[in-house]
Amino acid sequence: MAMNAHDFFSFLEQHIPNNLQEDWDNSGVQVVGELNEISKVAVFLEPTQKNIIDALAFGADCLISHHPLSMKAQFLSRKNSYTDIVRLLMKKGAWLYAAHTSLDSLPNGNAFWIGDACKLTDRKVLEPSEKENFVRFSFVKNHLSDEINEQIDISPFVHSVMCCENICHVFCFCEKEQEAQEFIMKILPNCAISYTKVAYPMYTAGLGEYGKLPRKYQREEFLSLLQNIFISQEKKIQYKICGKLPEQIETVAYCLGSGSDFAPLAFGKGADVFLTGDVKYHAAVACMENEQCIIDMGHFELEEEMMRRFTKELAAQVACEVRFFSGENPFSYSI
Numbered sequence: 035m036a037m038n039a040h041d042f043f044s045f046l047e048q049h050i051p052n053n054l055q056e057d058w059d060n061s062g063v064q065v066v067g068e069l070n071e072i073s074k075v076a077v078f079l080e081p082t083q084k085n086i087i088d089a090l091a092f093g094a095d096c097l098i099s100h101h102p103l104s105m106k107a108q109f110l111s112r113k114n115s116y117t118d119i120v121r122l123l124m125k126k127g128a129w130l131y132a133a134h135t136s137l138d139s140l141p142n143g144n145a146f147w148i149g150d151a152c153k154l155t156d157r158k159v160l161e162p163s164e165k166e167n168f169v170r171f172s173f174v175k176n177h178l179s180d181e182i183n184e185q186i187d188i189s190p191f192v193h194s195v196m197c198c199e200n201i202c203h204v205f206c207f208c209e210k211e212q213e214a215q216e217f218i219m220k221i222l223p224n225c226a227i228s229y230t231k232v233a234y235p236m237y238t239a240g241l242g243e244y245g246k247l248p249r250k251y252q253r254e255e256f257l258s259l260l261q262n263i264f265i266s267q268e269k270k271i272q273y274k275i276c277g278k279l280p281e282q283i284e285t286v287a288y289c290l291g292s293g294s295d296f297a298p299l300a301f302g303k304g305a306d307v308f309l310t311g312d313v314k315y316h317a318a319v320a321c322m323e324n325e326q327c328i329i330d331m332g333h334f335e336l337e338e339e340m341m342r343r344f345t346k347e348l349a350a351q352v353a354c355e356v357r358f359f360s361g362e363n364p365f366s367y368s369i
């Protein structure tokens with residue numbers, strides 16, 4: 035069971051469009067691979083050395099993490115974990131790909147697993163994104179000399195480049211459509227270029243969600259619901275309750291990861307409770323003051339669950355062996 039690398043990444047790009055990512059993000063290919071056939075895929079939350087080593091020992095040709103290896107390019111001139119990870123991957127020729135905010139804001143994607151698990155109704159995106167369109171230029175790679183590569187690297191409107199086998203895709207921001215087109219034509223004269231305007235999706239993409247439970251839940255009942263929504267029931271999750279949980283809960287809002295900045299938005303939408311990770315002290319004080327409630331369910335816990343679910347869905351859709359690698363929670367608790 036294997037897939038041609040080009041088909042595999044085209045599938046990923048089609049299902050989790052890179053143009054859904056936030057402007058500050060670096061979703062997509064992190065380390066370009068040499069392997070042209072993908073038969074084993076490893077999925078994890080964090081591209082830690084341990085996860086990379088375990089995934090390569092499994093024989094993964096492509097490794098998919100949620101968090102990017104780095105938000106921006108780094109030199110390989112220092113001995114640090116970034117260099118070590120790049121070396122490990124390059125030795126094997128394996129690919130490292132990140133589905134970060136592109137996955138977070140994918141409509142009906144795995145970032146909305148709490149809504150599925152709690153059977154929320156009237157579901158709406160908490161912060162709809164207003165993204166520019168992207169345009170994609172595709173051409174045959176043997177035209178990509180070092181000189182052309184350099185020009186692409188310094189171009190202000192090129193967002194990312196993805197080369198696989200002999201095809202190269204250059205993604206540009208749509209607001210620069212005309213300039214981008216002229217630039218590509220200029221650096222690649224006499225080259226057959228196919229040009230695709232990546233249409234803005236008809237659905238609403240964005241971060242977080244809010245909706246109603248099928249009925250009103252009593253406080254304790256709601257807390258036990260939250261314990262039972264995880265696929266893995268190996269151990270109880272430790273939640274931090276910020277402010278006071280109302281007696282009855284009906285409208286629930288959530289945003290995985292560090293979403294506490296979205297709390298005011300959630301309460302503005304009528305949420306009885308807001309679920310997220312990484313809640314800071316002052317956000318918790320604001321909850322007390324305003325008689326609101328945020329439950330910090332843990333950045334790690336919420337997003338590991340998302341990637342676990344992502345793995346199951348991916349395995350059902352691609353002709354590869356797909357395995358989830360559970361990471362280590364960087365937080366431990368002591369009394």
Ligand SMILES: [Zn+2]
Nearest residue numbers: 291292333337
């Ligand atoms: Zn995260």
